[in-house]
Amino acid sequence: MKKLFVIFLSLFIVLATFLSGCxxxxxxxxxxxxxxxxxxxxxxxxxxxxxxxxxxxxxxxxxxxxxxxxxxxxxxxxxxxxxxxxxxxxxxxxxxxxxxxxxxxxxxxxxxxxxxxxxxxxxxxxxxxxxxxxxxxxxxxxxxxxxxxxxxxxxPNDNFQGKAIAGELKDMGIKNVVVLYRDDAWGQGLESAAVTNMKNLGINVIAEIKYPSQPTPSDWSPYIQKLLDYTKGKDAKDTGILAIGFGELATLMSQIPDNSPLLNYKWFGSDGFAMNENILKVAKAKGEKVGFYSTVFYGxxxxxxxxxxxxxxxxxxxxxxxxxxxxxxxxxxxxxxxxxxxxxxxxxxxxxxxxxxxxxxxxxxNGDFGFKPVTGYIEFNEWNDRATGDYGIYAITKDGWKLVGIWHYKDGKIEWL
CATH class of the missing domain: 3.40.50.2300 (Response regulator)
Structure with missing residues (x-):
């Protein structure tokens, strides 16, 4: 009987600990x-x-x-x-x-x-x-x-960022774009949102090139060749390359030769790459040349x-x-x-x-706790995602990554800094 009591007591303690949460x-x-x-x-x-x-x-x-x-x-x-x-x-x-x-x-x-x-x-x-x-x-x-x-x-989810990317390219005079994107849930979704919005603004999407996410390529030469093929003969003044990925894009940039025609075009990125330290370590000069204008939620x-x-x-x-x-x-x-x-x-x-x-x-x-958010006003939509948001545009300059513009969701306009 005593043993049973001890067992039940132990079970009670475990259950009580579980119910108490974290x-x-x-x-x-x-x-x-x-x-x-x-x-x-x-x-x-x-x-x-x-x-x-x-x-x-x-x-x-x-x-x-x-x-x-x-x-x-x-x-x-x-x-x-x-x-x-x-x-x-x-x-x-x-x-x-x-x-x-x-x-x-x-x-x-x-x-x-x-x-x-x-x-x-x-x-x-x-x-x-x-x-x-x-x-x-x-x-x-x-x-x-x-x-x-x-x-x-x-x-916010990428429906917002897709609009920001399209607005950014349009505002910078881009009429043709080649898209390279990471083949995962995030990359697919952002690529789709960006392409839809770019087409709505009259931007010609020349090609959409995907690369694996797990693992990411160690040899980027096949993708570099595809970018060369699709941009061949295109005017660098109104043609851009949109690369949607994470830190692996630094390796891509490092493998592009210094005299490559690809470095004559403006490059664009997204929140997965903005402010990334790796590109400044391995390919800052190339990044500085092409800009790598990257959007990221800004608040x-x-x-x-x-x-x-x-x-x-x-x-x-x-x-x-x-x-x-x-x-x-x-x-x-x-x-x-x-x-x-x-x-x-x-x-x-x-x-x-x-x-x-x-x-x-x-x-x-509203400051009811005695202090306010560091990222500005927060409100969640029915999906428990942030309901609204502006996007900062960061570019690689001689001084490293710098905020060069802000896309405002209320009117879709860009404030260049």
Whole structure:
């Protein structure tokens, strides 16, 4: 009888721990909120991923100070996993986070990763907030908003970016374009959105060339030859090359000969490549020559200036990309909502947390918590994606990556800086 009692007591303790969600007890007696982080520390998006890893340390300190001021006795712990932007590895990593008791997760970075973990996330009722996944929901396998109720993205989807890219090319006098794109959910979706919008603006799409995403090419010579074939005889004044990919495009640029006719054309990129450090290391002169005008969601407030200053003061680096700022807002919004959920319910409730995140996005934007988002006003649409957004245009100059223009979603016009 005594053995049975011990067994039932053990089962009760395990069940109670499970129901409590991402919470435990710290050394000082405070409750611990465990936050998982799926980022890229060593893959094609490692420039963004390392910045995200650093800025979340600042967010952790700031949100703990906020909770303390509100009399909420919570300590926050970060559980960081390097996914290398690999969808299969990402699934392993999210399973690791779940096993460690994390039900709130910031990340992952790419849409292919979101697509590969969505079934696990939804069946286990985890709540994730991606700072940078932008593929159109249907291309990720979501048939309805209900299918995506626990998956938030704090950036707009690529329907917006497709318009920004088309507007940028039109404004720069491009009449013909060859498109090279990464063959995954994100690349396919953005390529389709960009091509549709370019055609609507009267831009002639000469060819659409796809390349594999897993693994990406090590030898780019077949693709370089295709680009040469399709641009042959085209006027460099009104012909451009749109390359939709991640850090692997730096290798592509490094393999293009210095005297190649391809370097006579303007090149365009996207959010997967904007501000990438690798091209500055391996092919800055070529990038400077072709511009590599790249669009990325753009939203910065006065609050961002304080965070960037703190980032530099801590010695994390000089540059803070847009997606790192998005991760900061995702974390603050997620943890504040999580603490409110625990206060109201006492344990993890994914439906309540999802509801609070949507409601608190507006409160956060209005300054109801005593501070505002670093990325500007946040509101989620029915798919739990950011509802609106401008796009910055970054180009490679003699001084490195620089913001050279902003595409405004309200009127579709570009403000060149």
């Amino acid at each position: 919470t435990g007890t710290g050394e000082s007696g405070e409750k611990v909120i465990k936050v998982g982080v799926l980022t890229d520390l060593s893959g094609d998006l490692s420039t963004d991923g390392r910045q995200i890893n650093n800025i979340l340390k600042i967010a952790k300190d700031n949100v703990e100070q906020y909770l303390k001021e509100k009399g909420l006795n919570y300590k926050v712990e970060l559980y960081v996993e390097d996914t290398q932007t690999n969808p299969s590895l990402c699934l392993q990593k999210v399973q690791n986070l779940k096993a460690q008791g994390c039900n709130l997760i910031i990340g992952p970075l790419s849409s292919s990763e979101v697509k590969n973990i969505k079934n696990f996330v939804m069946s286990n009722k985890l709540v994730i907030i991606s700072p940078s996944s932008t593929a159109i929901p249907q291309l990720l396998g979501f048939a309805s908003p209900e299918d995506k109720k626990y998956i938030f993205r704090i950036v 910065k407030s006065k609050e961002a200036e304080k965070i960037v200053e703190e980032y530099r003061k801590r010695g994390y680096g000089e540059e803070v990309g847009q997606y790192a700022l998005c991760a900061y807002d995702a974390f603050m919004l997620g943890v504040i909502s999580y603490a409110e959920m625990l206060k109201e319910k006492g344990s993890y409730d994914p439906d309540l947390l999802s509801k609070l995140i949507k409601e608190n996005a507006v409160k956060y934007s």
